[in-house]
Amino acid sequence: MIRFDNVALSYGPKAVLRNVDLAIPAGAHVALSGPSGCGKTTVLTLAAGLCRPAAGTVRVEAKKIAYAFQEHRLLPWRTAAENVNLVLGDTAATMPQALHWLDLLGMADGADLLPAALSGGMRQRVNLARALAYDGDLLLLDEPLKELDPSRRDSVLALLREHAAGRTLLMASHDREETEALAEQVLVYRDGQFLSL
């Protein structure tokens, strides 16, 4: 369950969120939509506990949070497989599981490559594999299909949909196809608030 009450946040003089209220029940699949810079990523960051609101309260009830970041955030000195394995306990015993997730995302061939040797789309798939492998009960996805080539979108969407079943999903995207495929409810940014369509 995610609950935002009167949440406000500014970056310097720029107010990003103004008195935002959100109530996402456990198991719901919700997408945030709106123009760039409207605060979609900030909502995910607050939900993940990576920053605190300047005003208002954020309550998140989740045992484990899996977050597919917009900027991949892969350790540059670790291979794709090692990056996924990192969240699984980072042992030799968990490596087959990491490879399994990479395989599901069509990254079996790139498992031994460092992020610098991967394309943007491949890095995004490793980012997604890491989030899915973590098995969180809350799944935060920030522009999950960004940089993926069109031939992969359907299979990745299907995998995300299957994985999100029974979990709470909060995603940020301006891709309508992606939000319609994954979310039951789309909250659109209007005048500092995320409103239900």
Add this chain to the structure above:
Amino acid sequence: MAKSLGALAFWLGVWAVLAVLADRPLLLPTPWAVAARLVRLAGTADFWHVTAVSLIRILLGAALGVLAGVATAVATGRSRFLETVLSPLLSVIRATPVASFILLVLVWVGRDILPCLIVFLMVLPVVWGNVSTGLAATDKQLLEMARVYRLGRWQIAKRVYGPSVAPYLLSACHTSLGLAWKSGVAAEVLTMPAFSIGRRLYESKLYMEMTDLFAWTAMVVTCSILLEKLFTALIRRLGRRRSMGGQET
């Protein structure tokens, strides 16, 4: 490699020409006289004993300086209070001439320990400064990722901070090796512990044995170069191992 050897040969040639032209072996011996003396010295047990003791003394000081530098950088990185308290100390140690340190510390500790302590004091701020920069430059987004995925402190230190700071630490170690030799031998010259290259250098100067002075200096330079090569090879090897992966079992 060929270029380096060519440059070395050129400067040896310059030295030889100057020595022959000056024709004053007491002031400037020829390279072949120095080489012959070095070979003779190398045939004695005392030469290797003295070199080994100086080497151990200097390396021990450098190793302790590296450890203390890393520990201090971690402590000041974690505590603003410690950073405020210790930063002026870092500036003072950096700005103090090595000769002042040697003479000051000589009053407090024995001459056998002093070169080791001086090396420690010279290396510590270099490592501290570099590692602090490395810690501050660690990608905040990667640290956030580690927080979300609940990596433990040890995992974050090993998997995120370690590789981020490693280039800064290696650069500090590289600089420190040269610094350690220079300051360590200088401390030995001024304090003259029983078995030390510094004492041999001082005695050579005292008895106007310039060939010995050059031979011992050549030994110091050779040791410094060999250590640097050894260190570089070690780092390359570690780098190769890291790029091959390394999972815990």
